[in-house]
Amino acid sequence: MFSRTHRNIAGLAVVLAVVCVLPFILRPYQLDFLIFMFINIILVVSYRFIAITGEFSLAHAVIMGVGAYASALLAALPISPWISMPLGGVAAAAIAYILSFPLFRMKGFYFLIGSFAAAEAIRLCWVQFIDPFGGFRGLRRIPVLEIDLGELLYIDLGAPVPYYFFALIVGLICLFVMYRIEHSRYGFVFHAVHHKDTLAQSVGVDVRRFRTIAFVTGGFFAGIAGAMVAHYVTAINPGLFGLKQMLFVLVWVLVGGMGHFAGPIIGVTVLSIIDESLRGLDELRPGFYGLVLIATVLFLPEGLVSLPRKVLQWSTWLWNRGGGTLVKRE
């Protein structure tokens, strides 16, 4: 029969086929929802990329903002958004690299607080320096992406359907690269640095260097996510990359599950869908959202990614309890 790899590839192909068909079925609002979900998936997977080295940063949303601001400012020069977007990622990586010097002198709780302070310093720069960052109001009229081949072809990527495919392709490339790195020798060292940093150090691993590599790489992808937001929404401000966004990233990662590459993706997908479907409840929505979070943390401490395994365990337990047959309600 089919091997597990074959089954995985087939499953992935089905998922891809579905997501490629969706833009022709869904309405613009639903497409927008999916576009921002793809962007958030890049963000959370890049966050997990840093977290697998054992440090939880509170600067990730701001690093995302660095990518957004850098790309928007470069596009205003004007540099083509096709070039400014990757440069936004590079700028985010560069800022992450600079931050890594003071931050990786700290560990654990101190790193967490240090990263928060560094993030706030950057965010306050955006607020205080109206020129060039626009202050609280931020930047507007950020150009959208276009494919302009004159008479031959013109595609305005500001429209939902083209941007959906753009976000999907960029998202898949980012995920593929991060997946490959995590499953390379570098990735194994990242895990070693997390779980046994002293042991890793004793065999010659430069723990700080590897943490910096993860921090900078994660920062690059967060920057790309930020640039994608900037060139779609066409307006950004410091509030978009504040503590609230950072808390959402943490919640998505933790609820989805840190232990597996797919965990944060599941976290973003499930929680975003729940959040959106509860919109009709208006001010009661955060309460229901909170209940879902509490239930997940209580019953699925390893995150939603562990749900299939848990269901299997519960089914087996029920099966065994019923003496080999499933327990029936009388």
Place this chain on the structure above:
Amino acid sequence: MKANITRRKFMAATGGVAAGLTAFGATPSKLFADEKTVKIGFLAALTGDAAGWGLPGLYGVEIWAEQINAAGGLDMGGEKYKVEIISYDDEFDAVKATVGAKKLLFEDEVSIVLMLGITPVQAVKDFMTRNKMLTTTLVPTDISEDAPYLFAPVEVHPFYNVTAVDYIARNMPHIKTAAIATQNDELGLSSLATYRAAFEVAGIEIIEENLFGFEVTDFAPVVSKLIAANPDVITWDTAYPDYVNLLTEQAYLQGYKGQFVNCTLDQYEHIMSKTSKEFLEGFLWQFPDLDDPIMQGGGTHFDNAAAFYQTYNERYPGAWTAVSWEYAAALEMWRSAVSQAGTFDPPAVAEALRSLSPVPHAFGDAEWWGEDFFGVNSAALGKWPVVQMQNGKAVIVEMGDVRAWCDQHLDVLKKHFIELGVPLAG
């Protein structure tokens, strides 16, 4: 017990449930088949920090719609339309606002979108222009030349703040010095620029200013510094409602005896319970209770203002704020434009709205204004009340002429906006 469900029974039961659901689903459609509906979008913060300026407005809009529907519906071209309010919580977030705007326009097909302003409006602006989405904001500095479908039909923040200062200059000649504290954000800064201009024109010297950050939770030092300067009048500018509560309470605890002038005094009964009736006596601000006698006709344009206020307070006790009536007032003006245009089509209604002269503003006749400031005449500027606390109740003491003041002192106003780095247009 052995399950006793045969295939036949299962099919019959399924058919029955399906038939029932079909009938259930069909009944309302049949009942409302002849009823025409116009949809109105409400895109503002219903949760989070800015919910205080979104949710009370949604309550108001829902009451307004109920009142219209109870009277048979909205009249357009001789036909009656039921009003349906569709809300989307933008959480005061640019991304959520972008998604919400698309939902409201493309999915719900609303005829107008009511927004709070600033960040969400900036994010949606290009979309609203491209798709001719008629939108209202409570913050006129959102307005710009490139947004012809964006109007500030009701609130002309922060310009109306000049009226209370002007009232002080004419009625309280002993006041010579002022002190200001507010949060350091766009709302606070634009308001600060306006207060600076108003005090300058009034000949009142500002002897202390304090722009505090969002990290401040203890307001005792902020207030101490202000009181130490011994000002004749203190203003909290356009501080967020929670800040106004805490700052006023601190001033009370620290024994301040002077005059207050402020943009808002939301839920003043609550502040009174924390301070005292005597302490708040004479407090000046800009937002009236709609049961004020001046709001019952006599040149104002808010139908059934007292009934609206009463219903609101019965249904949501203690929730009345500066914005409770404003979104509804924007709809009142939109209704006038719809009546003139004879259609709900947003571009036609926008054109009709722009052609209204005088503009039937909730506080009386106004005119579209702003070309010299934002580059386009899209803010309804006219009169705005000066409200004073008298014996524990908000009382309109004067209808100040904001337009006349702005026409006369526009240069001073612009100078202070530029000095503080606040953009004149969105």
